Amino acid sequence: MKISFLKIISISLVAFAIIVFFLALNVDKRYSTEKIVGKSVDNFEILFLNNDEMFKKQDLTNDKYHLINIWASWCLPCKKEHPILMNLKKENNLKIVGINFKDKKLNANNFLRELGNPYDFSLSDKDGTKSILFGVYGVPESILIDNNHKIISKFIGPLNFKDYEDILQLLNEK
Amino acid sequence: MLSNLGNFLLFGSIFITLSIIYFAYQNIKEKNIQIEKNLVYLSFFQITFIITSFLLLIFAFVFSDFSLIAVYQNSHTAKPIFYKIAGVWGNHEGSLLLWVNIMVIFSFLFFLFNYKFNKSYSLYTLLVQNILILGFLVFLISNSNPFFKILPIPLEGLGLNPILQDPALAIHPPLLYLGFVGSSIYFSAAMAAILSNIYGKNFASSIKVWVLISWSFQSLGIIVGSIWAYYELGWGGFWFWDPVENASLIPWFCMTALAHSVLVLEKRNYLYNWVLILSIITFISSVTGTFLVRSGILNSVHTFANDPARGMYILIFLSLMIFFSFVIFFKRKIYDNFYLEPVSKETFILSNNWFMMFYLATVLIGTIYPIFTQVLYDTKISVGPPFYNSVIAPIIIPFLIMMAIGPKIRWIKQKYNDFKSVILILILSCAMNFLIFSFFKSYDLLSNLIIISSLFLIIHSIKDFIINSKTKSYYNLPSFLSHTGFGILMLFIILNHNFSKEYDLNIKVGETKKIDNIEIKFQDLKIKKRENYNAIVGNFNIIDIKKNYQRNLNPEIRIYDNPQTLTFESAIKTNLKQDLYLTMSNIDGSDFYNVKFQIKPFMLWIWFAAFLTASGGLLRTFLKK
Numbered sequence: 001m002k003i004s005f006l007k008i009i010s011i012s013l014v015a016f017a018i019i020v021f022f023l024a025l026n027v028d029k030r031y032s033t034e035k036i037v038g039k040s041v042d043n044f045e046i047l048f049l050n051n052d053e054m055f056k057k058q059d060l061t062n063d064k065y066h067l068i069n070i071w072a073s074w075c076l077p078c079k080k081e082h083p084i085l086m087n088l089k090k091e092n093n094l095k096i097v098g099i100n101f102k103d104k105k106l107n108a109n110n111f112l113r114e115l116g117n118p119y120d121f122s123l124s125d126k127d128g129t130k131s132i133l134f135g136v137y138g139v140p141e142s143i144l145i146d147n148n149h150k151i152i153s154k155f156i157g158p159l160n161f162k163d164y165e166d167i168l169q170l171l172n173e174k
Numbered sequence: 175m176l177s178n179l180g181n182f183l184l185f186g187s188i189f190i191t192l193s194i195i196y197f198a199y200q201n202i203k204e205k206n207i208q209i210e211k212n213l214v215y216l217s218f219f220q221i222t223f224i225i226t227s228f229l230l231l232i233f234a235f236v237f238s239d240f241s242l243i244a245v246y247q248n249s250h251t252a253k254p255i256f257y258k259i260a261g262v263w264g265n266h267e268g269s270l271l272l273w274v275n276i277m278v279i280f281s282f283l284f285f286l287f288n289y290k291f292n293k294s295y296s297l298y299t300l301l302v303q304n305i306l307i308l309g310f311l312v313f314l315i316s317n318s319n320p321f322f323k324i325l326p327i328p329l330e331g332l333g334l335n336p337i338l339q340d341p342a343l344a345i346h347p348p349l350l351y352l353g354f355v356g357s358s359i360y361f362s363a364a365m366a367a368i369l370s371n372i373y374g375k376n377f378a379s380s381i382k383v384w385v386l387i388s389w390s391f392q393s394l395g396i397i398v399g400s401i402w403a404y405y406e407l408g409w410g411g412f413w414f415w416d417p418v419e420n421a422s423l424i425p426w427f428c429m430t431a432l433a434h435s436v437l438v439l440e441k442r443n444y445l446y447n448w449v450l451i452l453s454i455i456t457f458i459s460s461v462t463g464t465f466l467v468r469s470g471i472l473n474s475v476h477t478f479a480n481d482p483a484r485g486m487y488i489l490i491f492l493s494l495m496i497f498f499s500f501v502i503f504f505k506r507k508i509y510d511n512f513y514l515e516p517v518s519k520e521t522f523i524l525s526n527n528w529f530m531m532f533y534l535a536t537v538l539i540g541t542i543y544p545i546f547t548q549v550l551y552d553t554k555i556s557v558g559p560p561f562y563n564s565v566i567a568p569i570i571i572p573f574l575i576m577m578a579i580g581p582k583i584r585w586i587k588q589k590y591n592d593f594k595s596v597i598l599i600l601i602l603s604c605a606m607n608f609l610i611f612s613f614f615k616s617y618d619l620l621s622n623l624i625i626i627s628s629l630f631l632i633i634h635s636i637k638d639f640i641i642n643s644k645t646k647s648y649y650n651l652p653s654f655l656s657h658t659g660f661g662i663l664m665l666f667i668i669l670n671h672n673f674s675k676e677y678d679l680n681i682k683v684g685e686t687k688k689i690d691n692i693e694i695k696f697q698d699l700k701i702k703k704r705e706n707y708n709a710i711v712g713n714f715n716i717i718d719i720k721k722n723y724q725r726n727l728n729p730e731i732r733i734y735d736n737p738q739t740l741t742f743e744s745a746i747k748t749n750l751k752q753d754l755y756l757t758m759s760n761i762d763g764s765d766f767y768n769v770k771f772q773i774k775p776f777m778l779w780i781w782f783a784a785f786l787t788a789s790g791g792l793l794r795t796f797l798k799k
Contacts, residue, residue: 007504011500014500018492021471022489024471024545025485025486042552042554043552043553076761077761077764127558129558132554132556133554
């Protein structure tokens with residue numbers, strides 16, 4: 001029997017796709033926000049706000065906790081939580097990563113100049129696609145990550161004083 | 175009671191479908207040339223049973239019979255009757271019943287039309303189609319039964335998701351289903367054509383009309399869906415490259431390719447294998463799309479209640495379908511021999527197919543690539559508009575040019591000597607582009623080229639049509655409408671893309687803000703009570719200082735009771751030139767409202783052109799030579 005090259009290619013491509021689909025059925029969907037707590041962070045690469053370099057998962061150092069804060073200059077509740085972030089900045093074992101969400105660079109920098117910059121790393125998610133990774137519904141949201149890259153808490157909406165105390169408690173448990 | 179009756183009808187349908195499969199198979203083996211009468215009766219019973227079961231479900235929704243889970247979960251007594259009916263296919267179970275209904279109706283009609291045509295071809299089509307119907311009926315009964323009971327019977331239903339309570343969305347699923355479920359019939363016919371060894375030309379003429387019908391409805395379904403997304407989702411766009419939109423676009427590319435290549439097969443008896451492949455992959459891509467949507471492995475605005483078991487069933491069904499269609503297709507040892515002249519209608523039609531396959535591959539890769547990376551590398555990526563726009567846009571240019579020249583070329587061979595008019599039209603298009611350019615000010619090179627080529631297509635088609643109409647033959651009218659419509663569509667999409675403006679601001683009642691030449695005044699807020707929701711209605715006054723006009727826009731925030739949901743309704747003022755589009759949303763814990771104001775040029779033209787394109791297909795279906 002003559003085995004046609006085209007036949008083999010097409011059959012194996014289709015078979016491959018179907019196998020991937022089968023596997024995909026069993027992958028749990030981590031977009032939901034409840035499920036994200038307790039999981040370790042997936043690999044990511046996000047552009048810095050003010051230069052063209054990438055911030056990667058490996059850049060989350062192992063000796064510190066990280067608070068990922070998603071914000072935008074157009075978002076009023078972000079102004080409200082800003083003092084709390086400024087206070088958190090004083091904590092030694094916490095680094096704050098700000099992801100600027102669907103925003104203009106100019107407005108974002110003005111915002112930080114006016115109100116102070118609480119972020120150790122300022123990143124930019126211009127089209128809102130990178131923040132999906134952290135199960136983001138809207139801005140502001142914050143995710144606390146421990147030194148093993150595990151998500152230990154998630155705060156939807158502006159951080160309030162109670163959240164602040166919770167974060168301090170979690171930091172001191174370490 | 176209703177539930178029992180419904181289940182009886184569904185089990186009855188399964189029994190009849192099995193009988194059809196059995197008798198059709200027996201009948202094929204017999205030597206006589208007649209198709210047995212009992213198959214006609216059985217088909218008739220089948221369609222009666224399945225339609226009755228669908229009517230029964232509509233009845234249950236209209237009279238709010240909450241003893242059925244499907245009704246309880248998706249309806250409410252206080253809903254307007256129109257949305258009670260739309261609720262029937264606004265959920266997984268009901269929409270699957272609609273799916274089976276369309277398969278049966280197409281099967282019945284195809285059988286009726288081709289009854290006397292060729293015994294074994296008709297019977298094989300009936301056989302394959304009924305195997306597909308059986309697959310979906312079993313799926314329906316085993317884990318998506320719309321007639322499932324709930325005890326104790328609830329007094330009130332949970333209601334239909336408010337953003338689905340919309341006239342455009344009520345007709346969007348049935349239209350789309352007529353498209354991609356309709357494609358099942360030429361999948362079956364293609365299988366039958368191979369099994370019964372029917373002559374290519376006959377196969378082409380028997381499926382042509384079905385391809386056109388499904389293409390037209392698929393197009394209409396996609397358009398209506400976009401219109402809904404435009405005014406309901408409050409984003410101001412009409413195409414998101416959302417995975418589910420892509421899932422409807424992929425079969426559309428196949429159908430478009432098929433609608434063209436089937437003409438070559440009918441006329442010249444060329445490309446038989448290719449037409450068979452297209453017929454097969456159209457339905458396969460439809461089912462794949464359904465799998466991607468219903469299994470929930472893709473996230474998008476179209477969320478169904480997801481259940482991995484459903485995904486598993488569809489995937490197994492899909493794999494079997496692909497496996498058997500491949501086996502049957504590869505058994506066919508006949509290879510096409512053909513020679514195409516470079517300048518002939520066949521070549522141009524084939525070039526359409528190449529373009530379609532290119533778009534198909536692009537959209538397919540963009541849609542399923544994130545699934546692959548997640549499974550294979552555990553990395554989440556999302557493929558967005560920039561990918562599609564940058565891959566697809568440049569290839570639109572040669573496509574539009576070919577589309578302009580193609581229809582006029584003759585079959586078999588032609589000495590092309592029309593260069594003079596082509597160059598004239600090209601110059602004319604460039605001149606018009608220059609006018610547009612100087613009027614609107616800058617846009618990039620790619621946009622310039624697309625505008626020139628779409629103008630080229632429009633002018634060329636109109637010229638051809640005028641010359642043609644002197645002979646009083648209107649047979650070319652449908653392709654003229656579709657091609658011109660597509661040219662207009664591309665022209666206005668590019669203009670819209672380049673000249674849309676967007677303003678985003680936070681504003682309090684009574685405030686006035688000024689950006690560029692636009693003054694936005696937030697005059698007042700009113701609370702209004704409507705039939706099934708309360709609305710906070712904002713009153714905005716937009717003044718364009720430069721152009722000296724003013725408009726009032728009234729966006730709403732709606733608060734629905736059942737289920738409790740907030741929706742944001744955009745205010746849209748449409749005219750021939752542009753849409754003014756405004757949405758507002760409240761900001762928690764402050765007096766400010768976030769307002770997004772957009773100026774979107776030529777929206778009405780985009781819808782008009784899209785309908786014009788689809789109308790060509792419908793017209794061709796009903797137009798006799």
